[in-house]
Amino acid sequence: MLLRSAIKRAIENAQQQGKLPFCVVATAGTTTTGNIDPLQDINAIAREYDLWFHVDAAYGGALIFSEAQRSRLAGIEHADSITFNPQKWLYVAKTCAMVLFRDMSALTNAFRVSAPYMRDTEGFINLGEISVQGTRHADVLKLWLSLYHIGKSGYAQLIEESYRLTEYFTRLVRKRPFLELASSPEMNIVCFRGVPPWIPEARWDQWNTDLQEYLLREGNVFLSLPTYRGHYWLRAVLLNPYLEEEIIDQLFELVDRFAQETI
Ligand SMILES: Cc1ncc(COP(=O)(O)O)c(C=O)c1O
Structure with a gap:
């Protein structure tokens, strides 16, 4: 409205x-x-x-x-x-x-x-x-050729699996009080950021920038770092058909380790 x-x-x-x-x-x-x-x-x-x-x-x-x-x-x-x-x-x-x-x-x-x-x-x-x-x-x-090869049911499967993984990913964000979602995901994109209460708010953008680099360096995982509503956010696109829950678990282990190191 x-x-x-x-x-x-x-x-x-x-x-x-x-x-x-x-x-x-x-x-x-x-x-x-x-x-x-x-x-x-x-x-x-x-x-x-x-x-x-x-x-x-x-x-x-x-x-x-x-x-x-x-x-x-x-x-x-x-x-x-x-x-x-x-x-x-x-x-x-x-x-x-x-x-x-x-x-x-x-x-x-x-x-x-x-x-x-x-x-x-x-x-x-x-x-x-x-x-x-x-x-x-x-x-x-x-x-x-892709439509012919993968077909409607193949695409449906790929799309529905990425919704399942998005829900899984989103649950892991919600479980951590030092993270916040930019919005409720409606596709296979999850935009979130760290809001660690032990760090002054003015330094959250830097904290998220450092986390992005840490995930790439330590886990070979790339999350993009868009500016949204004046701040830096982390953006996961769960598009890779080879993505599994285990990889998401590993990502969040690294997020926790990084957070712990900054306390
Ligand atoms: C919603 C949306 N529209 C348009 C584009 C741009 O598409 P193209 O590269 O074909 O210009 C993008 C690319 O990220 C997009 O996400």
Whole structure:
């Protein structure tokens, strides 16, 4: 509800300043914390103000392959356009990224520039004419082969297993009072940080930076260190299909050892 009124306020403020808002972009899920915007609500606002509704599902679009998790994307079916990157949660080698349009004619009407040296093709859209890049790799071949090889049920299994491990990981964060979560994870990204009460708050960013280096040095584990709400956080992406609970246990043993050493 808060988000709804914030978006409405942003649109109306822009209109009052003589600006012309034309699009609302929702994210599923966000890069730092892996959260999913309320797509149904945001779509309703886009409709109310007659704006284009885009969903950046570069990361989370893969959930559509899991019957157990796809309801998290409810509302995405109303999008006018969707970003989706199979190079993320579909494990396709990069680059493999796309934008999907509900109505292809909006794209062709706006962008199509015919090249005089290309023959017109009936019933076939030359993507080179409606995007920035003319000549391109056949990136879709990797996607087609992966879908063919892994299949919907294979992807569902991979996605559901990473949810199971995310829950496991999150439980271990919650069990430690000197750690805090940035948000409740909704995908396979866990964003958390140390808030050790024995260290002055002004030094928590440094403590987390040191922990990140310690985990890499001592455990060969890489957590990224994004800035979020003005502070450094640790971000685990539980994407590797070879990840096991045992590796997560080892990571938290190192976290505990580091914390102990700083008391
Ligand atoms: C939500 C989201 N959108 C877009 C991107 C960028 O995608 P690309 O590398 O295709 O520009 C990322 C990459 O991390 C992302 O997480």
